[in-house]
Amino acid sequence: xxxxxxxxxxxxxWSVPKAPGEARAxxxxxxxxxxxxxxxxxxxxxxxxxxxxxxxxxxxxxxPDAHWGYGFPIGGVAAFDPDEGGIISAGGVGFDISCxxxxxxxxxxxxxxxxxxxxxxxxxxxxxxxxxGEEGKLRLSPHELDSVLLRGARWAVGMGYGTDxxxxxxxxxxxxxxxxxxxxxxxxxxxxxxxxxxxxSGNHYLEVQVVERIHDAEIARAFGLSAGQVVVSIxxxxxxxxxxxxxxxxxxxxxxxxxxxxxxxxxxxxxxxxRSPEGQQYIGAMxxxxxxxxxNRQILADLSRRVFRHFFPSASLETLFDVSxxxxxxxTHNVNGRPRLLYVHRKGATRAFGPGHASLPERYRKVGQPVxxxxxxxxxxxxxxxTADSENKAFSSxxxxxxxxxSRHQALxxxxxxxxxxxxxxxxxxxxxKSMRGAAxxxxxxxxxxxLVAEATEKAGLARRVAFLRPKLCVKG
Amino acid sequence: MSGGRDSVTIHAxxxxxxxxxxxDIGIVxxxxxxxxxxxxxxxxxxxxxxxxxxxxxxxxxxxxxxxxDVELALVTWLNLLLAYARERGLVLGAFSxxxxxxxxxxxxxxxxxxxxxxxxxxxxxxxxxxxxVREGSDGWDARCxxxx
Numbered sequence: 001x002x003x004x005x006x007x008x009x010x011x012x013x014w015s016v017p018k019a020p021g022e023a024r025a026x027x028x029x030x031x032x033x034x035x036x037x038x039x040x041x042x043x044x045x046x047x048x049x050x051x052x053x054x055x056x057x058x059x060x061x062x063x064p065d066a067h068w069g070y071g072f073p074i075g076g077v078a079a080f081d082p083d084e085g086g087i088i089s090a091g092g093v094g095f096d097i098s099c100x101x102x103x104x105x106x107x108x109x110x111x112x113x114x115x116x117x118x119x120x121x122x123x124x125x126x127x128x129x130x131x132x133g134e135e136g137k138l139r140l141s142p143h144e145l146d147s148v149l150l151r152g153a154r155w156a157v158g159m160g161y162g163t164d165x166x167x168x169x170x171x172x173x174x175x176x177x178x179x180x181x182x183x184x185x186x187x188x189x190x191x192x193x194x195x196x197x198x199x200x201s202g203n204h205y206l207e208v209q210v211v212e213r214i215h216d217a218e219i220a221r222a223f224g225l226s227a228g229q230v231v232v233s234i235x236x237x238x239x240x241x242x243x244x245x246x247x248x249x250x251x252x253x254x255x256x257x258x259x260x261x262x263x264x265x266x267x268x269x270x271x272x273x274x275r276s277p278e279g280q281q282y283i284g285a286m287x288x289x290x291x292x293x294x295x296n297r298q299i300l301a302d303l304s305r306r307v308f309r310h311f312f313p314s315a316s317l318e319t320l321f322d323v324s325x326x327x328x329x330x331x332t333h334n335v336n337g338r339p340r341l342l343y344v345h346r347k348g349a350t351r352a353f354g355p356g357h358a359s360l361p362e363r364y365r366k367v368g369q370p371v372x373x374x375x376x377x378x379x380x381x382x383x384x385x386x387t388a389d390s391e392n393k394a395f396s397s398x399x400x401x402x403x404x405x406x407s408r409h410q411a412l413x414x415x416x417x418x419x420x421x422x423x424x425x426x427x428x429x430x431x432x433x434k435s436m437r438g439a440a441x442x443x444x445x446x447x448x449x450x451x452l453v454a455e456a457t458e459k460a461g462l463a464r465r466v467a468f469l470r471p472k473l474c475v476k477g
Numbered sequence: 478m479s480g481g482r483d484s485v486t487i488h489a490x491x492x493x494x495x496x497x498x499x500x501d502i503g504i505v506x507x508x509x510x511x512x513x514x515x516x517x518x519x520x521x522x523x524x525x526x527x528x529x530x531x532x533x534x535x536x537x538x539x540x541x542x543x544x545x546d547v548e549l550a551l552v553t554w555l556n557l558l559l560a561y562a563r564e565r566g567l568v569l570g571a572f573s574x575x576x577x578x579x580x581x582x583x584x585x586x587x588x589x590x591x592x593x594x595x596x597x598x599x600x601x602x603x604x605x606x607x608x609x610v611r612e613g614s615d616g617w618d619a620r621c622x623x624x625x
Contacts, residue, residue, distance in 0.1 A: 040499050068499035070606035070622050095601040095624045132526045132599035133568060133590030190564045201599030202625045240563050243601040243624075247556045251549055254605060268605040407497045408598070408625065435596040477599070 001039040012460035013393075015059075016048065023051040023060075025078075030394065030460040031064040035452055038405060042068040043075075049265040050078050054273070055086025057335060057342055061394050063349050064456035065373070065403030065448060070094070071268035074348035074404075077397045079333065081342055082274035087262065088282055089271035090253050092345035093328050095246035096200075097286055098293035099237030100324035100350075101372045102170075102301050103383065105223075106308070107316040108230040110210045110472065116311050117430060121473040123307045124206060125432035128300060130477040132201045132435070135194035138299070145189055146181040148196070149241075152291030153322075156298035162319075166301065168361045170294060170322040171351065179291050180284025184241070185248050188285075191240030192292065197299040201435065201477035203401075203442060204236045205377060206304065209469035212380070219385045219466045222367045223320060231469060232308075232317060233381060234300050235374050236477075237326065238293035245285045253278065274343055283328075290327060297322055320383070321370035325350045325400035333395050344395050352386035352398035352463045371463040373454055375402040377431060377476065378424050378444030381469045382454040389461035398463035402450040411446040412437065433476035442476060490616065493521035496607075498622050502600075503607060505620040511547060511610060512574040512581075514617035515554050519572040519585070522555055522623055523562075526597045532570025534586035538562070545579035547610045551619050555603035558585055568594055598625045 006014040006029065014036060016027040027047050029036060043066050050072055051060035057079045066075030071091025080086030113120065129136045140148065148155045153167055153174030167174035181189075199206060211229045214220045225231070238245075253270035256278055257263075262271060272278035305317045328345045335342075344351075353360055353369040360369055368386035375381045379402070390396045406414075417436030420443055424431055433439050458465050491513050496503035502525060506517025520529065538561045544550040554574065562569050567587045574583035601624040608621040 042499070070501065070604040070624060074500050091605070095604075131596045133566070133594065133596060135566060187560050187564065191560055193564070194566065195563075201596075202601075240560075243563075244560055247560070247602045250602075250605065251552060251556075255546075255549065266606070267608065270605070404500050407499050408502055409495050409497055435598065437595075437597045441598060 001036055001041050001044060003036065005044065012456055018051060023048065025051040025056045026059040027051050028059040028061045030061065030456065030462060032452065032456045035064055035448065035456055039066060040068040043073045046073040047076055049269060050076060052265045053087055053089065053269065053271065054262060055080040055084045057081050063397065063399040064460065065399040065401050065453045067403045069347065071266060072345065072347040075399065076347045077345065077349045077394055079342040079344045079395045080274065081340060086274050086343060087271040088274050088279045088328055088343055089269055089345060090246060090249040090282060091268040091270050092347055093286060094326045094347050095243045096237040096326055097242035097245060097289035098324040099326045100293065100297065100322060101374050102234040102297040102322040103320040103372055104232040104301060104304065104317045105225060105320045106230045106232065108312060109228045110230060112312065113208065113230050117473060120311055121430045121432050123310065124304065124473065125475050127303055127307050128199055128206050128475050129197065130199040130475050131433065134198060136197035138196040139193060140196060142189065145192060148295045149179050149181040149184060149288035149291050151175055152294035153298035156295045161299045161302035166298065166319040169319040171324055174294055176287045176290040178283060179287035181288055183281045183284035184245060184288050188241050188244035188248065191244045195239040196296060197303065198239060199236045199300065199477050200239060201438060204477045206475040207233045207471045208473040209233060209381065209471050211467050212470040213468040215465040215467060219367045219464065222364060223370055223383065223466060225383065225467045232304055233372065233374065234297055234304065236296060236300065238289040239296060241292045242289040245289050249282045249285065253282065286328065290324065293324065323350050323372055334391065342395065346397055348400050349397045350400045351396060352390050353396050354386045354388040354391055371398045373399050373401060373450065375450035376444040376447040377442060377471055377474045378429060379450050380471060382450065382465060383467045383469065384454065384457060384463035384465050386463055387461060390463060393461055399453050399457045402447040402453055404446060405448045406446040408441040411441050411443050415440040415443040429471050430473045431476060438476055491517040491520065493517040495521065496620065501622050501624050503620060503622050505618060507616060507618055509616045511617045512576045514619035515551055515574050516572045518551060518555060518619045519558055522600055523569050525600055525625065527568045527594050529570040531594055532568050533588045534571055535588040536567055536586065538567065538569065538585045540583040540585065542581050543579050544581065548608050550581055551610055552603045552605060552608060552621060554581065554583065559600060559602060566590060600625055
């Protein structure tokens with residue numbers, strides 16, 4: 001990215017003041033110089049377009065892992081006030097609504113898992129449906145699917161996938177309010193028929209990881225993490241249902257924007273006023289997709305437990321936390337000392353409530369919300385904790401992943417899936433996938449340096465590093 | 478255009494390719510007519526998921542929609558194909574499309590996913606990003622970014 005247009009505020013914060021008559025808000029980029037220099041110019045173009053949308057409050061922001069997306073950049077955050085004509089944007093949420101990460105902490109160590117690693121990887125691969133064209137074992141009636149859309153992870157627990165103890169550590173306690181199955185098309189529901197309990201493809205994964213490094217011992221204790229401990233992370237979203245809701249509303253909102261008096265700087269930013277019938281319909285459908293994603297990760301978490309218990313009958317796999325990173329949620333934030341209800345879009349960004357936030361489970365209330373930065377299959381991931389500063393800086397938001405630094409097209413030219421998998425195996429990382437193409441596209445070298453992203457997230461005041469997780473087994477879609 | 482397996486139109490002038498996008502994939506379809514370029518765009522999209530030469534034409538999917546905005550028609554065509562393929566558990570490999578004014582009628586052929594199919598990367602949907610449908614000196618060019 002050309003830095004000439006950016007005004008550095010400090011080493012980790014960059015600003016573009018709004019141009020008269022154009023944008024409604026400033027643009028703010030959170031990242032160190034090295035990350036910003038390597039960002040595509042399209043990131044700035046896209047977040048500048050977001051700053052032009054009606055009812056935006058504060059700044060349009062990008063997180064340190066930001067990269068070129070569609071509509072919003074990936075890593076984009078923007079909040080809108082419904083009382084000031086604020087909008088809800090289908091392009092600000094994306095197709096994979098409520099994509100996120102479920103992290104389970106185990107009472108196992110790497111020494112426990114190492115002797116059965118190959119068999120454990122094979123069993124996870126057999127029992128976790130992953131990849132394009134794969135379906136799950138569940139087949140839901142239309143009535144059952146509506147229950148999923150209304151009740152989220154609570155539905156899955158009610159069906160025997162996990163326990164109430166899980167729900168305490170899922171955002172919204174496992175059930176997003178305001179879901180309306182009537183706002184979801186029949187086609188979206190049909191697309192989901194075979195897809196409950198499936199991982200998907202692309203950058204989705206199930207990883208068995210080991211806690212390699214503790215950055216903050218006190219918060220790690222509160223999170224139940226210690227060096228050498230094995231954890232399981234599951235990255236996936238709302239599957240075909242969410243994809244179809246995104247599809248349905250993207251086109252209808254894009255066509256309707258002019259009628260609603262909204263000038264779109266990019267049609268992909270398709271949106272409607274929050275307080276309009278069109279906006280409310282999308283919100284009802286989006287919240288249904290959030291519940292679908294929460295139920296999906298709950299099912300996958302429990303399928304993973306069942307595999308682990310085959311090898312380790314008395315093993316404990318407790319939910320550390322479940323975070324979504326493609327959402328728009330109504331939240332109360334302090335703006336200039338005044339609490340305001342805002343709709344916060346996070347597209348490829350994680351909510352990161354700081355210590356004391358009322359929505360956090362009691363166990364984490366003193367230390368802040370767990371934030372998970374999912375890295376590539378060859379490098380690692382981070383667990384962080386939300387900070388008080390993040391509320392003022394980014395409506396309590398933080399990074400969600402390493403962020404791509406190279407296109408899939410370029411990655412395919414540079415790497416071969418089979419060779420990559422063999423190289424990772426030689427480093428002690430077992431990959432299981434049906435897609436050699438997918439493995440090449442997801443090569444660790446196609447991602448930013450996750451250490452830089454996590455460092456920038458902390459130094460910018462968005463979240464505090466707690467632990468680094470090294471992948472050992474990975475099921476890729 | 479509809480009917481049995483042998484009636485699938487051969488679009489001799491149809492071609493497809495890809496363009497760079499950091500997170501997702503840019504697809505391009507080219508053809509002598511706007512409908513042909515949409516067929517090329519469908520080929521580009523589904524080749525991301527499975528090599529088309531591995532797909533037998535045993536099952537037909539019919540597509541029928543109205544859209545007067547030609548760019549939104551491209552997105553609608555691709556997203557209907559993606560939706561019907563996913564709904565029915567199919568991998569698609571051959572496409573045909575015709576247009577009468579704002580009415581578009583097409584079909585696709587494929588088969589249920591099986592062990593023989595090499596798995597690529599799932600396409601979630603066609604976006605409005607970098608969306609364009611244009612006629613040039615060599616025919617029509619239809620493109621957009623697809624989310625994977």
